Each structure stands twice: as C-alpha cells, then as structure tokens.
Amino acid sequence: MNKAVFLDRDGVINEVLSNRVKFVNKPEQMYLLEGVGEGIKLLNDAGYQVFVxxxxxxxxxxxxxxxxxxxxxxxxxxxxxxxxGKIDDIIYCPHKPHAGCACRKPEPEMLHQLARKHQVSLKESFMVGDRDVDITAGKQAGTKTILIGDEEGLADFQFETLYEAAAWIIKNVT
Structure with missing residues (x-):
C-alpha cells in the first residue's frame, strides 16, 4: 500500500481571500503560497503520493x-x-455548498476514491487543510490531520505553512 498526503487547495496551496485575489476562478488568479512547490517536492522525494x-x-x-x-x-x-514537485492526482466536488452530496468535505468520499484508485493506506497518510471541514474529512477517512494557519482547530498537528508541515512529516514520520 502507498502512503499519501491529501491537500486542500485554497489556503493551503494557493492564495485565497488575499490582497491579490478573492477567489480563484481563472488561471491568472492562481498564486502559490510561499514554499508550496518546495514542500510538495519534499513529500514526493520521501515517497508520498500527493493529491489535491x-x-x-x-x-x-x-x-x-x-x-x-x-x-x-x-x-x-x-x-x-x-x-x-508533482501532484499525482486531483479530485474536486463541483456541487453547491449544502447540496447534500457525498463528495463535499467534510464528507470523506473524495479521499476514499483516491485511496482506492491509487492503493493508498489511509492510516499511513495525512490530510492537510486550513479549515475544520478538511480536518473532519481526514479524520472520517482515517488519516492523520494537519491544520495550516494560526486558527485553533480539530487537527492532530498544526503548522503555519505547507512547507513546515512537509518538513515535519519527513523528519518525524518517514
């Protein structure tokens, strides 16, 4: 079985609600947060599959x-x-908020789909997000969880940036 790091996108990988961009609806509104590329490369090099x-x-x-x-x-x-760095796969829920679908986080279905598709051991994997819906999805799927940012949350671990989280995973888990 493979191990993976599941990443939320907005607020973990790219800027959102910043001075430059409110929402990312066009490619030119995509700005990586500092250290994201390097952090993902660390995870890749340590043998983790990386999913969005x-x-x-x-x-x-x-x-x-x-x-x-x-x-x-x-x-x-x-x-x-x-x-x-390399993203191995991306999955998204296109449904409206409160649509009641099985795929929208905090439901864990997107993580389950990727785990099945890529033979991932969820208990050896991490879900990294910037909101409790991400953390809840990870916990329900059976992953360890990491919250990015300085707000208190439900996660097992917390770091300011994805790079710091990746460096910690590499040093303490692999």
Missing amino acids: VTNQGGVGLGYMKEEMLLKVHEKMKTDIEEYG
Whole structure:
C-alpha cells in the first residue's frame, strides 16, 4: 500500500481571500503560497503520493465552468513542477455548498476514491487543510490531520505553512 498526503487547495496551496485575489476562478488568479512547490517536492522525494482534494462550489453556483477549473488546476500543477514537485492526482466536488452530496468535505468520499484508485493506506497518510471541514474529512477517512494557519482547530498537528508541515512529516514520520 502507498502512503499519501491529501491537500486542500485554497489556503493551503494557493492564495485565497488575499490582497491579490478573492477567489480563484481563472488561471491568472492562481498564486502559490510561499514554499508550496518546495514542500510538495519534499513529500514526493520521501515517497508520498500527493493529491489535491478540493471543494469547488463555485462551479455549482455558476461562478466558473468546469472547463475553467481544469485550466486553473493545470496552471497549479505547472507552477508546482517549476519547483520539482508533482501532484499525482486531483479530485474536486463541483456541487453547491449544502447540496447534500457525498463528495463535499467534510464528507470523506473524495479521499476514499483516491485511496482506492491509487492503493493508498489511509492510516499511513495525512490530510492537510486550513479549515475544520478538511480536518473532519481526514479524520472520517482515517488519516492523520494537519491544520495550516494560526486558527485553533480539530487537527492532530498544526503548522503555519505547507512547507513546515512537509518538513515535519519527513523528519518525524518517514
């Protein structure tokens, strides 16, 4: 079985609600947070598969089309590759908030789908997010959880940045 790090997108990988961008609805609004490319490369080099698991209710609400979301994700992957990092797979929930679907975090279905597809041991894996919905999804799926940011939350561990979380995983877990 493989081990993985599941990453929320907005607020973990890229800026959101910042001075430059409110929401990421177009590729040119995709700005990686500092250290993200390097952190993902650390995880790749340590043998972790890296997945993006993201709620994208803007699609269901009509703020963006799925085709544009795919372009945003391509830009994100290209930007990360410039640092030598690699995203192994991306899964997203396009449904409106409160749609009651099984895939929207805090439900764990997206993590379960990726785990089945890539033969991942969830108990040897991490879910990294910046909100409790991410952490709840990780806990329900059976992963260890990491909260990014300085707000208190439900996570097993907490760090300011994805890079700090990745460095800790490499030093303390692998």
